[in-house]
Amino acid sequence: MAGPLAVVTGGGRGIGAAVSERLAKDGYRVLLTYHTSSHPAEEVVGRILAEGSDGVAVKVDCSDPGEVALLADHPWVKNGVDILVLNHGRYDRMPAQDLDHKRLRQTMATNFEGAFLVWEAVRPFLVDDAGIIVVGSQLGIRGSPHGADYSASKGALHAWARSLAQAVGPRGQRVNVIAPGFVDTAILADDSVEKREQRESEVPLRRIGQPEDIAAVASFLASSDSSYVSGAVIHVNGGLFLP
Numbered sequence: 001m002a003g004p005l006a007v008v009t010g011g012g013r014g015i016g017a018a019v020s021e022r023l024a025k026d027g028y029r030v031l032l033t034y035h036t037s038s039h040p041a042e043e044v045v046g047r048i049l050a051e052g053s054d055g056v057a058v059k060v061d062c063s064d065p066g067e068v069a070l071l072a073d074h075p076w077v078k079n080g081v082d083i084l085v086l087n088h089g090r091y092d093r094m095p096a097q098d099l100d101h102k103r104l105r106q107t108m109a110t111n112f113e114g115a116f117l118v119w120e121a122v123r124p125f126l127v128d129d130a131g132i133i134v135v136g137s138q139l140g141i142r143g144s145p146h147g148a149d150y151s152a153s154k155g156a157l158h159a160w161a162r163s164l165a166q167a168v169g170p171r172g173q174r175v176n177v178i179a180p181g182f183v184d185t186a187i188l189a190d191d192s193v194e195k196r197e198q199r200e201s202e203v204p205l206r207r208i209g210q211p212e213d214i215a216a217v218a219s220f221l222a223s224s225d226s227s228y229v230s231g232a233v234i235h236v237n238g239g240l241f242l243p
Contacts, residue, residue: 003054005081006222007071008032009062009118010088012041015135015183018211019085019218020044024053026219028083031076033060035088062088062114072121081125083222086115087135089153096148104149111153116160129172133221134161135214136177138237154179158233165231174230176221181237183209204239 006023010016011032020032021044030048034041034057041057048055058074061067071077089111092103115134126132139147140154158177165175182199199208217236220226 003027003029004083005029005031005076005079006083006085007077007081007118007122008085008087009060009115010034011085012037012044012057015180015211015214016085016087017044018215019087019135020055021047021051022212022215022219023083023085023222024048024051024055026222027053028222029054029076031056031058031074033058033062033071033088035059035061060118062118063109065117068114068117068121071118072125077122077125079125080127081122081130082127083131083133084119084122084126085133085135085218086118086157088114089135089150092147092150096145104152107149108153108156111150112156112160115157119164126173130174131222131226132161132164132168132173132175133218134158134175134177136161136179136233138179138181138235138240141179141233162231162233169230174221174226176226176229176231177233178214178217178221179233179235179237180214181209181235181240183211183214202240203237207238209236209238 006028008016008020008030011020012034020030024030032041032044045055045057058071060071134157136158137154139151140158144151161175161177182203214236217234
């Protein structure tokens with residue numbers, strides 16, 4: 001077993017799959033997690049292996065402390081983690097006024113607490129100059145009338161990541177957030193042609209982002225080129241929202 005290790009949660013689909021494949025091309029061994037469906041994750045691993053890199057998929061419910069503990073027992077993890085990408089999440093469209101406490105707790109448990117649980121479990125194995133990359137969202141800044149729980153969970157992730165950056169910086173570890181705008185993933189899969197065109201018209205660059213756009217920024221944050229970048233929230237949104 002040789003080469004640095006990147007752990008990518010939710011690495012079997014969408015942004016997580018693109019990040020996993022990009023980091024593999026950058027020379028990382030990639031351990032990616034998936035929650036329910038193994039087939040897409042194994043396909044990602046297959047592409048990584050075909051490119052001559054090393055990868056493995058592990059089933060983990062990031063909201064379950066027991067399953068997260070098993071992730072920390074994986075031999076790859078125990079030999080040291082260089083990059084941790086916290087990307088997993090859930091999003092269910094619902095008007096904010098219809099949100100109930102049960103749904104809020106489920107979303108927070110997955111999106112925010114799940115990220116914390118993974119970091120907490122992997123923390124003993126992070127190398128001193130490790131990079132931690134949190135995939136947040138523009139909705140964690142702007143809010144959403146049909147995804148208040150998602151927005152709240154991502155906003156909490158942003159605040160936690162920036163706090164963590166201050167705490168672990170003296171060890172040489174860096175923590176940064178990527179906040180995507182509209183990205184061509186399962187969240188937008190049910191859009192009508194008219195809705196997609198509307199979204200595109202709202203973006204100054206006049207296109208929906210691709211998972212590879214996010215992966216390119218993750219690649220930068222994982223590299224030595226970003227050695228003085230920490231505590232940042234990087235907006236990858238085609239100019240849709242400027243803070």
